[in-house]
Amino acid sequence: MSRNDSQPLGPKGAVTLNDVAALADVSAATVSRAINRPDLVKPALRARIAAAIAELGYVPNGTARALASRRTKALGAVVPTFSNTIFSETVSAFQNRLDDLGYAMFLTSTEYDSAREIRRVRTLVERGIDGLMLVGYQHDVALYALLRERRIPFVNTWATAEDSPYPAIGFDGRRGGEMVAEYLLSLGHRDFGIVMGDPTKSDRMQSRLQGIRDALGRAGVALRPEQIVFTSYAVEAVRHGCAELFARGQKPTAIIGGNDILALGSLFECQHRGMRVPEDVSIIGFGNANIAANTIPPLSTVRTPSAEIGRSAAEYLVALAEGEGGELPELSELVLIPRGTTGPAPGVALAAGQAESRRGRPRVRSTQD
Amino acid sequence: MSRNDSQPLGPKGAVTLNDVAALADVSAATVSRAINRPDLVKPALRARIAAAIAELGYVPNGTARALASRRTKALGAVVPTFSNTIFSETVSAFQNRLDDLGYAMFLTSTEYDSAREIRRVRTLVERGIDGLMLVGYQHDVALYALLRERRIPFVNTWATAEDSPYPAIGFDGRRGGEMVAEYLLSLGHRDFGIVMGDPTKSDRMQSRLQGIRDALGRAGVALRPEQIVFTSYAVEAVRHGCAELFARGQKPTAIIGGNDILALGSLFECQHRGMRVPEDVSIIGFGNANIAANTIPPLSTVRTPSAEIGRSAAEYLVALAEGEGGELPELSELVLIPRGTTGPAPGVALAAGQAESRRGRPRVRSTQD
């Protein structure tokens, strides 16, 4: 029983609450309180206990704590992928906020595979999580059922309340699609090429595409299937996707990427083909990834509150986990950021109001056709 | 006591091992065995238990399991940052391998701050992890002490055994620096600009810089302080760093980026200044990030076994966690990938052996000076 009292732990087994209690000559219960509810313990004792903790180098056992308290103080986060930079801001903000709140993060990815997603969520649930952050709102019904049964708070992100009956923190993706389309329409574009991710695997892509359709439709511009390609998010694949657009004989004056990666790949492909951007073709993305401002020319895009989403999700879930009724926050609005990859459609004069500076790059200014 | 037997769980509290045992009319111990060591249970019973589990929708309680078995089946991973793509391949591979092995991942980041790192590792240790993946080998002694005291298996990654006395999985960063420098020397370059991350916060940067120094020194090319800038990894910051190089009056014919982000920022900055790459200045990175192959021109770089590192670290740590003596694996070698951003130094003819194709981009071919 008696352990080696040398500073750096005994030969085996860690220092426990009881060891601390013994050294401080109090009961284990009091040590526990001194740690969790210090206000309930007389200062003198508290000090003695603190000393004992320090002397023994006691580290609480989170597992035992979780078993007894029935709360793990860990949240899960499930994102489609780590391999592009899209969700890293959200995850990073989520993690940082959790850390401040005393929670830890189990992070896992689905690779855009819903079977995989439910498996991984199940693992998280077994493991014990007090809440779960999901990306998007389209998830297996079994997933939602599991969460409901186990009474695990969760939140859909990168989506809004309009998208689903579940709590959501994000933005209106459809509106995002509209913004992009309306902007290009205002520049005189009528011939579009759309480079999207698989909408059956990403409700974000679905919403944005819908928004684009809506805006174009209102302007009397139809969108034919040949004008849309779907691709994965590997830059090579995106380039092939964009190339496919041209192979189909499309001659878009503007290409809309479903996100900045898709736009970036399209930009590369166009430039590789010797097209001038934005003189020959305009390109716009979505998300304002950190490279976007630094491509050549800089990529026009829409800024999304990615970090806010992560931070808010953390706060919301922790509030629920602690029994307080979490409130869904207001986030920053989407804002379109016109940069160097978009310009007036060839043959269309630039309207006065849209004469943003473009770093002195030459611009086509022909007469109205 | 008696719970509601309706399919989707009773009103409160989850289904436990005892519930399953009761329904299957066996002892809890047998159910436990049926789950963990099925071979020890007679098939008939096993089937009955399986049926009971299915009927009740039993999900094991990982917390209780961890407390009893003294193993959490969770590993920690600590990376410097999520915000650039550098470590995502490693983390992704680590996570995926862990998932296959039945382990979960606690992921956290340090933002290149060692105080933060030790705090976060301490949190992970409290929480209970069976092993820990660290990036690099330079860590607070208190961190190593903590890990040793708690007997937590760990591994340094992106480093080799030569770098530290601790187990390491990665590559020789110094050799990487040498490769890059030797390659540029072979192209006739003698005037270099180096764009690095803070070597006091990243042993990777330190090693690579040392390798560059070594190779240059052997070739009789000195490296003066004015030729080196240190910057953070935000593209904007990198561009400023690169600009600083020119502001100091440097006229490098080749710029070496400490990683692909640093090279990318430098590429943008040079192009922004109207310099032709590689005709006026060559640029090379390190890491072969996924954008590298797709910049214009494509970025020359060195391929690192990033995913292998993550996968191997997972296997190594799990082996240790399960009591098997983990063996440090052999990884793929570094390989230099010459692409479009590097060419012969201005005024130097391209040697025959190095006439790699460069996608038909015009090339300077002047006479030997």
Place this chain on the structure above:
DNA sequence: TTGTACGCGTTATCAG
């Protein structure tokens, strides 16, 4: 092959 009984390290409920 299966069951009994105890322990894992805390928290939480009640007395005192």
Place this chain on the structure above:
DNA sequence: CTGATAACGCGTACAA
């Protein structure tokens, strides 16, 4: 304000 004592849900010697 503090101390017993009983959970928390499962793993695992040990016995049968």
